[in-house]
Amino acid sequence: MKAPKSLFSCLLAITLAFTTLPVTADVVLPSVDSKYVSIREINPTRDAGYVVGDKLERTIILTVKKPYELIEESLPIVGYEHRYRGQVSGIELANISTEEESFSDRSVHKIHLTYQVFKSGRVAKPAILRGEIVKLRHNGKTEIRQVRFPSFNFRTSPLSVYGEVNLKNEMSPFIPPFTISTVREYQIIKVAAGVLVLSLLGLLYILGAHTWLPRMGGAFAKAYRKVGHLPENAEGLQQSINVIHQAIHQVAGHSVFSNNIDQFLQEKPAYQPAKPEIERFFSLSRQVFFDTKTPLELGMPAKQWLRTFCRHMRDCERGLIPEVK
Amino acid sequence: MHDQQLADWRAQALKLESEVNKVVVGQQNPVRLITIAVFARGHVLLEGDVGVGKTTLLRAFTRGIGGGYQRIEGTIDLMPNDLVYHTYLGEDGKPHVSPGPLLMSGQDLSIFFFNEINRARPQVHSLMLRVMAERTLTAFNKEHYFPHMLVFADRNQVEREETFDIPSAARDRFMMEIPIVVPPAHDIMESLIFDTRFHDVDQLITNVEQDILKFDQLNSFAKVIQENITASPALRKYALNLWLATKDPLAYGIKVSNVDMKRLVLSGASPRGMGMLLRAARVNAWLNERDAVVPEDIHAVFHETIAHRLVFSPVYEMRRTEIAREMLSGIVNAVAAP
Numbered sequence: 001m002k003a004p005k006s007l008f009s010c011l012l013a014i015t016l017a018f019t020t021l022p023v024t025a026d027v028v029l030p031s032v033d034s035k036y037v038s039i040r041e042i043n044p045t046r047d048a049g050y051v052v053g054d055k056l057e058r059t060i061i062l063t064v065k066k067p068y069e070l071i072e073e074s075l076p077i078v079g080y081e082h083r084y085r086g087q088v089s090g091i092e093l094a095n096i097s098t099e100e101e102s103f104s105d106r107s108v109h110k111i112h113l114t115y116q117v118f119k120s121g122r123v124a125k126p127a128i129l130r131g132e133i134v135k136l137r138h139n140g141k142t143e144i145r146q147v148r149f150p151s152f153n154f155r156t157s158p159l160s161v162y163g164e165v166n167l168k169n170e171m172s173p174f175i176p177p178f179t180i181s182t183v184r185e186y187q188i189i190k191v192a193a194g195v196l197v198l199s200l201l202g203l204l205y206i207l208g209a210h211t212w213l214p215r216m217g218g219a220f221a222k223a224y225r226k227v228g229h230l231p232e233n234a235e236g237l238q239q240s241i242n243v244i245h246q247a248i249h250q251v252a253g254h255s256v257f258s259n260n261i262d263q264f265l266q267e268k269p270a271y272q273p274a275k276p277e278i279e280r281f282f283s284l285s286r287q288v289f290f291d292t293k294t295p296l297e298l299g300m301p302a303k304q305w306l307r308t309f310c311r312h313m314r315d316c317e318r319g320l321i322p323e324v325k
Numbered sequence: 326m327h328d329q330q331l332a333d334w335r336a337q338a339l340k341l342e343s344e345v346n347k348v349v350v351g352q353q354n355p356v357r358l359i360t361i362a363v364f365a366r367g368h369v370l371l372e373g374d375v376g377v378g379k380t381t382l383l384r385a386f387t388r389g390i391g392g393g394y395q396r397i398e399g400t401i402d403l404m405p406n407d408l409v410y411h412t413y414l415g416e417d418g419k420p421h422v423s424p425g426p427l428l429m430s431g432q433d434l435s436i437f438f439f440n441e442i443n444r445a446r447p448q449v450h451s452l453m454l455r456v457m458a459e460r461t462l463t464a465f466n467k468e469h470y471f472p473h474m475l476v477f478a479d480r481n482q483v484e485r486e487e488t489f490d491i492p493s494a495a496r497d498r499f500m501m502e503i504p505i506v507v508p509p510a511h512d513i514m515e516s517l518i519f520d521t522r523f524h525d526v527d528q529l530i531t532n533v534e535q536d537i538l539k540f541d542q543l544n545s546f547a548k549v550i551q552e553n554i555t556a557s558p559a560l561r562k563y564a565l566n567l568w569l570a571t572k573d574p575l576a577y578g579i580k581v582s583n584v585d586m587k588r589l590v591l592s593g594a595s596p597r598g599m600g601m602l603l604r605a606a607r608v609n610a611w612l613n614e615r616d617a618v619v620p621e622d623i624h625a626v627f628h629e630t631i632a633h634r635l636v637f638s639p640v641y642e643m644r645r646t647e648i649a650r651e652m653l654s655g656i657v658n659a660v661a662a663p
Contacts (some may be wrong), residue, residue: 242663254658259621289559289663291617 002296032136038063041150048155050127051314052227055094058129062109067139071111072098074135074146081118090119090156091127117156124157159180220314223247227310232303240306241285247313248278258282271316277309277324327553331611336545337538338364338612341389344533349382350516350523351508358503358629359386359568361612363475363538365604366547367500368457370491370633371479372441377505379479381662383438384530390543391536392435392473395426399444401487405452409464427462427471435540439478443488450495457498473540490523493592493636500601502633504646547608554607556618563620563662568599570656571631579646579655589648592636602630620662628653 041272042059050056064070078096095114100107108229115129131151135144201203211217226243228235248264251271261279266274284302287294298305312322326408338360355371361385362369370548387394397408408427415421427437439453440446456462457476462469476627478499496502504657508514517523521533555566570577575586594602603618605626609620632649641648 238663245661245663249661255660255661257620257624259624285663286619290557290619291615293616 002008012183014161020072022261029135029144029146032068032147035290036068037063037147038145039149041152044154047153047159048124050117050154050156051159052117052156056088056115056117056129056152056154058077058113058115058152060109060111060113060132062111062134062147062149063106064104064109064136066104067141068136068145069135069139071135071144071157074133075111076113076132081274089127089130090117091115091129092118098266120159120173122158123154124155126153128153196243215318218314218317219247220244220317224314227303227307230303234299237306238303240289241281241288244306244313245285247310251317258286270319271313273321274309274312274316277312281306281309292314327549330546330549331553334364335612335614340534341386341537344537345382345385346528348385348532349378351510351513352360352378352505355503355505359383359477360499360624361605361608361626362609363390363543364547364550364608365500365601366475366544366602367605368476368498368500369478370496370502371477371505372502372503373479373481374507375484377507379505380438380440381526381529382505383436383477383479384526385437385533386477387438388429388530388533388535389537390435390475390540391538392540393430393433394436394438395429395434396440397426399439399441399449401444401446403445403449405448408449408452409462415451419531427456428464428469429484432470432472433541434474437471437474437476439476441481441482442478443491445489447489447492450489450491454498457495472544473481493634496633497595497597499633500605503629508628522601550611551604551607554610554616554618556603556607559663560618560620560623562600563660564603564623564663565629566596566660567623567627567656570660571635571653574652574656575645577656577659579659580654581651581655584648588638589641589652591638594631594634598631598634602626605630624657627657 040061040063044056044058063071074098075098076093078093081092092115093113095112097112099110099112101110102108113129113132117127119125119127122197129152131149133148134147135146137144145160205214206212211216211221223243223246227240230239230243243255251268252264253267258279259281261275265275265278271278280296280298283294283296284298284305287296288302300308312324315322341363342356342360346353346358349356359369359382369383371383373379397403397490407425409425409430411423411425413421414425427434437456442450442453453463453476456471456474460471461469476499478489522529566577570579570593572590574581574590580586581589602623606618606622609622609625610616613622615622628650632646632653635649635652637645637648
């Protein structure tokens with residue numbers, strides 16, 4: 001009878017040993033003195049509205065002062081699923097990466113944790129990113145301490161509403177109302193407003209300066225077009241000269257005659273390259289309007305010469321240097 | 326025929342100018358203007374400071390033009406009869422009457438030089454007004470004619486004591502009022518100080534060749550000029566616009582600094598004034614060897630023929646010279662031709 005009794009004892013001991021093993025693994029170590037560690041956390045910006053499959057990223061920056069050092073093996077492992085009272089929490093660690101920076105008196109560990117939500121419900125429910133526990137070793141001693149990261153509370157949401165839901169009861173104060181994204185519309189309205197402002201400025205310029213572009217539509221540009229439309233006869237020639245006289249008057253701001261061409265060129269030096277032609281124009285004007293005996297050699301019909309002269313003056317007006325022969 | 330005559334007389338006119346320019350230096354523009362007045366048969370009023378050479382200039386012209394020359398000095402006690410006759414007691418103890426400066430040269434009177442005309446009383450101005458306009462005078466129960474007479478007068482605007490403003494009606498009889506200023510060139514100013522030939526005016530004037538022009542032919546030749554130098558329709562329109570602008574400068578957008586343009590002009594240029602302007606412009610065209618008047622000919626004489634005819638509000642009379650110059654420059658700048 002003795003043998004079965006000892007066998008029973010052995011079986012009992014083995015059973016006890018196996019049942020107490022997990023308890024031994026989850027043994028609670030003493031916490032490290034807070035003066036040796038400091039923790040900074042960077043949590044997700046949103047704490048509600050997560051549905052199954054969503055990922056939450058948080059970063060823990062753990063600073064451990066000497067003589068303690070982090071036991072890397074105590075960091076949580078990927079796939080670890082937290083349980084609470086025997087029930088899986090539905091939040092699983094999907095990824096972990098660390099960066100370490102060592103200094104003479106401390107080491108800084110930047111721990112990036114990615115959790116994935118694996119649970120869903122009919123209503124919004126609270127959830128938690130567990131405060132992970134890591135272990136620290138006293139350098140030179142066998143003493144092991146632990147430190148617990150702060151937890152992060154958030155809420156999960158159902159993917160869809162099942163059955164009849166009393167919104168009044170089911171509305172979660174933690175989820176902001178879903179809004180349609182208006183970023184694109186805002187971008188469009190900004191671009192449209194910009195185009196509108198530019199168009200108005202353009203319109204203002206066109207109406208104010210009576211021209212499409214800067215340096216265009218000046219007095220001589222208009223005169224050039226008008227002269228081109230006038231008939232090729234004596235009357236047309238007189239009108240052409242008149243048109244050019246008006247353009248010169250407009251540019252100078254006063255009447256210009258052959259005896260104040262130099263004054264005009266001093267005031268408007270852009271027209272200096274055309275001086276010989278300006279003098280010839282006044283001789284032509286004198287011949288046509290006042291004194292037919294004024295000697296003049298244009299080398300081409302007067303109307304054609306006027307067109308050329310007007311084009312040269314238009315070039316001067318636009319800041320170009322005409323090729324005056 | 327006329328072409329040759331015009332050319333011959335032009336040579337003489339240019340010679341007269343050149344002779345006068347020898348003795349009166351740095352006054353080319355006034356010399357040209359007086360030449361124009363002589364050939365346009367217009368009286369000339371010179372205006373300027375004391376001692377700038379007004380009298381010398383007129384005496385030089387007088388010598389070159391030839392004919393009878395008479396002169397009188399304007400004084401506050403000068404009376405009209407002083408211009409017509411002198412009374413004196415003769416050696417025989419009896420009173421005698423002799424012709425005054427106006428009558429002394431008879432019809433050959435070519436130049437009557439009235440020095441400092443604004444010192445004379447209005448009665449004298451009144452007499453001169455008639456003589457200048459009609460070139461006749463009734464004295465000793467007889468009508469006296471002065472067909473070749475030109476009046477050259479000068480006035481000094483600096484002194485106001487014991488002077489009488491020439492009324493606008495009398496001013497209008499003068500074809501031109503020419504300002505005489507000291508030439509700004511330093512070399513000329515230096516020679517006026519140190520060149521001794523300028524110190525003796527009587528001697529200086531003798532350097533001008535005498536009787537360059539035939540004074541008794543000037544009237545007929547002036548007519549030839551006026552008949553042969555043409556004015557195109559465009560120029561007529563331009564002159565008309567200038568005239569209208571002198572009457573209503575505001576309508577032409579003309580502004581003068583610190584002047585209320587609505588109140589400024591009481592009367593613009595007179596028809597006689599515009600006629601004289603065109604006469605002078607024709608002579609200028611002839612002197613520049615042209616057969617037709619151009620706007621530049623009008624510009625050459627515009628200020629001198631028009632400025633003294635404008636009648637301003639009394640409040641602006643003290644600034645007359647400055648305002649007239651600015652206003653007429655504004656007119657030339659504003660009125661376009663063609």
